[in-house]
Amino acid sequence: MKYKAYPSDSNLSDVCQALVVKHPCLKEKGSETGFSAWKISLKYKMSNYRGKLKNLGCSELVINSLKRRGNSNVHPNQVKKPRRAEVNFCPDYPAGETRESQEEERLVLLSEFKKKNNDETIKAKMAQTFPHRRQEILQDMPFVADFKSRWPALFSPREINAEFQRITTVPLTSTFMAQLDNNTTKLTKVFRNKGGTSGCKITEIMAAIDENDTVAMRRVCTLKGLAVYLNEDPNSLIKEYQDVDFHEAESEMEKTLIGIYVIKPEGERDLDPAEDIGIIIEGVAVLRDLPDVATAVVLLFGLIYTLNMSYPSNLRYTFEFFQKVLMGLDAKKLSNKVQVLRNKLLE
Template sequence: MDGHHHTAHSVFPKVSTTGKKGKDQKSAKSAKKPRKAEVNYLPPYPTGENEESQEQERIQLLTEAPTNPNSNLTRDVVIRCLIVYLEESLDHVLKRYDDADEDSVSQDLTVQRMKIYSIKTNTSDCPDDVGIVVEGMKVLAALGNFPRACSMLLGLTYAVNVANPKELRYTFEVFQKFLLELDCSKLSPKVNSLKNKTASLGKWALAK
């Protein structure tokens, strides 16, 4: 996600948010709104990061998964617990198909607005396919696991003009503003409370 996202910084000009009065203000009102699949907004790098450091982190994440499956399990549990803690539902982001026939899965995916899907047709613990569907169309497949699919889904919301699922507004706010430090100047009370509790827990752990 980070690699695709920040590569765009070198291709597209920075978005100016400074408003001006008079003719400039009038022009701003008449500016063309982005259509679906057009770049909508490219947020700044997190504090202390640049394109090179983000690319190194992206490579590390991609190479870590095959050699350390426990890391994926940990991330999976953390994300699921986060959603529950924020009083939101996993069903709003993940659609599981266990032992379902291909036709039924394909038909059901066409009515999904924006979901991560997990298809498993055998008795193994690992799904056959994990991907993302947007407006009834598969846009990404073979992502391997739920945590990676979450990161890709977050990248999609930034790369194209797709709004975050309103049923998961707090979960995506944590991803964007708390974990990635994108547009983190203003947090909702619920996410700000989580941030303060996390900071307090970190201080307690250091003091032990």
């Protein structure tokens, strides 16, 4: 069982309730829940356990021991802990490895990355340096441009999928696409019942499927309709540009904090394939030449986990739906808006 450094009250309640249901002899007499004392005891035991692990150098706990008065580099309320069901949030270095030895491996990885037909070696080096890369993200919080120059091999669809699975143990693209396709029919029915301005926008978006009924078109229309249904603007996530206005588009991209860009040929229909699809983070195009918009959305979701970023505030419900409904990560705690939509999908 993977150790979780910060168990919540709900998790402890679930554990205690499962114990007393499976073993009725453990139920406390006179307790309203039947496990109040068990819960308090477990909280103290976990607190003592965390203290022992911290003294032994557990990275997930030591990282927060730097939070002390007098250290101007650390915000007093900044606690780094898993927020989105990350199983390997801050892994320890492997036995016999140190920060210095892993930094040497990173330099070897840089040289290997410049070679052609070297995918298997890069894959092995990326897996080996995962703890070093993760601790660098959590402790140093580098800018994306700097981090990409240090770890260029990470910014590829294959490695983003691998990194996401290292962090959450859940496959990224296969799970996301399968769940999206499974829920497309139900989402379409829910969209049809939406009225008002949002309903008109969704109808306009979904009309593209009638002209070009492909898997890629269904996926992107469903994703855009989902954002509108949750009262969020899909255009703030997916930004479309004409190739003739490329210089103007570049200046706008540099101001984009996070999003997906789509470059389309001049005078072509909206249904025609794009010239380029990519992902922008902090004004940097971290991925280019992606096959379709849905794939770009999936990889952007994976990069948010990989780089330990917060969801965009103007798209937080859309990304919450991705995480908790499609990916099933921390699915017990949902906002009211996402919970209502999920209930409609289960009807």
